[in-house]
Amino acid sequence: MKYRFFPIIYKVRKCLVRKFILGCILCVMLVVHTGCVATTFPMHDPIYPASGENITFSIEASSSEGIDRVELYELVSSINAAGTVTTGTETFLTQWNLIGSPSSTTRSYTKTGGYSANKLVRYRFEVTNGAGRTRSHDVTFAIRPYPVPDQPVPIFIQGDVDHVFDVVFIPDADITNMTTFRGHCKGMIEDAVLDEPSVEDWCRQFNFYINPDTGVATDYDRIAIDGLHQVPANWANLSFAEVKVLMHQNNLRDYASGGLFSTEQQNRGTMMHEAGHAMFGLADEYPSGAHWQASEFPNNWSTLAGAQADAPSRHKTTADAVQMGTSGWYKICNSGCQMNNSGLVPTNYDEPCDDRVVYAIIDNAINP
Amino acid sequence: MRVTKYTTFLLVIVTVLVVSSGCATVMRDQKFASNRKKVEKNTPPFDPAYFRQADRKHLAIFFEVKDGRLVLSDRPAQVRPARMPYRSPTTGDVVVVYRDAGGKQIGRYAISDPVVARSCDVDKGRKGAVARLQKGTVEILVPYDPEISTVEIAPKEGKFTSFKVGARIKSGLRLTN
Structure with missing residues (x-):
């Protein structure tokens, strides 16, 4: 009887726990299935290696679906003084099979002895996430000295x-x-x-x-x-x-x-x-x-009213709109x-x- | 736990918050994933031979700065390798418009004012500063298009100054070919 004044709430209450759990599961599933395969950030060190110098390739990878495997490949091409490139063949360097599908990982591999002169090196990481989806990310760099003059x-x-x-x-x-x-x-x-x-x-x-x-x-x-x-x-x-x-x-x-x-x-x-x-x-x-005021997504406005009007659609409030000194120009970003x-x-x-x-x-x- | 109208209210509010924040996350993730997919799909892989490709070039047209004003230089336009850099038409404080001999607009973009030196070195207690150049050389880039006849330059929302650049482009192309 205590719910007689709240019949809707009474009905909601009856199946609320079930709906709550289902809703949460649905949200998680949607996030999992619509998100990116993985975020990848490759790097090599040194950034412009000399011929014969050791090079370390590394990757930071993360995925909401977990990371199952990371593979590393290289493709070495020759380049001459005229800039003509003779493309090589991609070869496998190494791989890491990750136990427990961590949500993020950092892996590195050192190529001892590096590469000879007049080479362009492309390395490619292929990341397989916990759902079996793959993301490939490649980077190309030159070996020092670079043979093409003035480029x-x-x-x-x-x-x-x-x-x-x-x-x-x-x-x-x-x-x-x-x-x-x-x-x-x-x-x-x-x-x-x-x-x-x-x-x-x-x-x-x-x-x-x-x-x-x-x-x-x-x-x-x-x-x-x-x-x-x-x-x-x-x-x-x-x-x-x-x-x-x-x-x-x-x-x-x-x-x-x-x-x-x-x-x-x-x-x-x-x-x-x-x-x-x-x-x-x-x-x-x-x-x-x-x-200046850009016509698309400006970060300066020529009037206070303009800055205030745009603020809510730009993650800010009207109170964030301020003049920059006495310039007659306005912004909504923080300092x-x-x-x-x-x-x-x-x-x-x-x-x-x-x-x-x-x-x-x-x-x-x-x-x- | 005894379910009262208060705990019911609380559960409703929590559910709404969780679902709405979940939806917002999903939408943001979806939008980002779709945009990144679109961007990466539209970006071909790097071609090591890019800078040797004859069809990828652009033009630099030269101006002298005299008493703070732009004057078209006598120098021929210079053909440069690769396409011109990305220029947004929607931002910057100077607008560049290029037209064919019939006055038809071929393209336009906006850039930072090329006739100023701008110091944004605002650390160490310094203030930013903008100085208008009184002399010097300025280059304006346009796509490689022999049809370009005039270039118009104006402060945003200001009056355009028109320069007849067709002859400079033709002499530049003759030097290259």
Whole structure:
């Protein structure tokens, strides 16, 4: 009788436990069957190995369905000074059968003695998840020295140049230790670009190169005296790349101009801030920066009303809309967003910027 | 446990929360999985011979900066390997439009203003800064298309300045061929 005023609740109560359990099972099943096969992040070390140098291939893989097996293959091609490639045959290197289908795993394999000169190496990890579905992920890199003159050296290549973002690391003439420089290039790949939470799920959409020719970075405060950055001699061959980053050793006030930006070689935060401009079209989120309002997924608004109106559909509330200083431009990202910061440590893009990042990655792949 | 209207309410609320959060996760996972599948399906594998392919090239057209204004350079356009980099039409503070001799738009994109140096070096207590260049050289990229006759450049929502680039492109192509 105590439910006489709540007849619906009474009916719900009768089968609530059963429905509750069924609902939970359904949710789990849907997640399991609609999610990705696996997330894979391959790497090789050193990033641009010399001929005969040991190379370690590694992979971090995860899947909600568990990981059953990881296989590693290599394909070694020859490349000559004209850039002509003679493709080899893919061969099996090793495999790991994982007991208990862990949800994530990290595996590595060292190729003792590495490869000879004039080679392009493609390694491919094939990951089989607990449901028997496979994901293949390959990376191509060159062996040092690269025989093709004036061409950027492929050091971490994953997809067709026209459909992915291409990043060229240009050494400044002030770099005194190229081993350290190459280490920072690897750091820019794995600790900056591909470690950014908005980007890492799309890590196959990025290619990286090291330029054989040097440039010279100048200080923003001395442009009137020293001129703009001096581009490398093979600049015309870098034109295809969305990101051309001049990495230097000396302490400078860095800047971007003419499609080239500079950074101290260890500054992952500067890399990610400038990459936000160069690849994804993100505007600055600090006063006195460069501001514009993109027509798709902007991170700057020219009016407060515009920012407030868009905020709910961009993971924010109207209260998040603030003016950047007295610039007359507005943002909704938090102050920790990478487009408000640069320097040594990357800080990640906030969610409104993440929308733009994903939009640009998809647009580049589908409408190159 | 004795089932009362309060425990029933509680169970209903928990169920709704679990199901809605489960649905949200499923939808987000589905959307991501479908987008990633679409993107990766649309991205062919890397071709090591890419940079040697004759049909993949683009053009650089040169301008001089004089007193902060763009002036078309006398230099011929330069044919460059590979297709031009990704340029979104939806972002950036300068719009580039290229047209054929009949005035028909062939394409457009937006970029950061090429006539500025922009420092975002905001660590170490520095402020960001933007300086307009008074002199120097600027290059504007367009697809490899001999039909391009004019290039128009404008600040977003500003007035376009039109440059007749057809002769520069033709002389650049002659140098290449």
